[in-house]
C-alpha cells in the first residue's frame with residue numbers, strides 16, 4: 524500500500540501533505556486559505572501543493588482524503604454554505620480533484636476527519652467506539668460507532684457542541700441559550716471573565732482562554748474562577764457524552780486542551796458524579812495524541828475509512 528494525499532481546509536489556512544500507511548506525514552505544505560480569491564484559485568493552489576508534496580515525499584499516492592471546515596456533503600463531495608468561504612458553496616471539490624489526479628477522493632467535515640485520525644492512528648487506536656471533542660474557538664465532536672463514522676439523516680454531521688448545558692446561559696448563533704459551545708470555548712472563558720472580574724482587574728485587555736490559563740497558574744484568583752467554571756462545563760458536556768453513548772474512549776483535543784492539566788481532574792470527577800446509570804468507568808477520557816498535524820493525518824484517514832475500511836494494516 525502506498526501513501527495517501529491529505530488536504531486540511533481551515534478558515535485561515537490550507538494544509539496539504541502525504542501521509543503513509545502508519546499515519547506518518549512524509550511531506551507537507553501549507554498556504555493561507557485566502558477564501559476571497561475564490562474556489563478556483565484555491566483549487567489550483569491545492570493541486571500545486573499536493574504535486575509538490577508527492578515529489579518531496581518520494582512516495583506515490585493511492586488516493587486523496589480531505590477534511591474541510593464547515594458543512595460538506597460526504598456523498599456528493601460538494602462544499603456547503605459557510606460564511607468564511609464566500610462563493611465556495613456548491614463547489615465539487617471531490618470531483619475536481621479526482622479528475623485532476625485520476626484518483627479516488629473522499630471528503631468529510633474536519634471534526635469527523637480528526638475523529639477518524641485519532642481512532643485509526645491516535646489515542647483511540649483499536650477502539651470501536653470513540654468520541655473526539657475539539658475545544659478551541661468552537662466545540663466540534665466527531666463520533667465513531669463500531670469503527671465507522673456516525674452520520675445523521677442524509678449524512679448530516681451532528682452538532683454536539685451545540686447541545687444545551689444551561690438553558691439560562693448566553694444566546695448562541697445556533698438559536699439556543701447555553702449550549703456547550705457558548706459556555707466552554709476559549710472565547711467563552713474570556714467573555715465570562717471580562718463580565719465578572721473586579722472593576723480594577725488589570726488583565727482585561729486582549730484576554731484569551733490561553734492567557735486566562737497562564738494567569739490561573741500564577742495564582743490569579745479571578746482567572747482561577749474562570750478556569751474552574753471552564754472545567755465544570757467541559758465536565759458536564761463530557762459526562763453527557765458518556766451517559767448518551769458510553770464510548771470506549773473520549774479523546775479531547777483543540778487549543779484549550781493545551782492546558783488540559785487544569786481541567787482533567789474536574790472533568791473526570793464530573794463524569795463520576797453525573798453518570799450513575801451507565802458503566803462510566805469503561806470510558807477512557809484521553810488527550811489527542813497526533814499533535815499539530817492531527818487534522819492533516821485525519822484527512823488522510825478519511826480516504827482509508829471510505830476506500831479501505833478494514834484499515835491499512837490488515
Ligand SMILES: [Zn+2]
Nearest residue numbers: 685695697702
Ligand atoms: Zn449553539
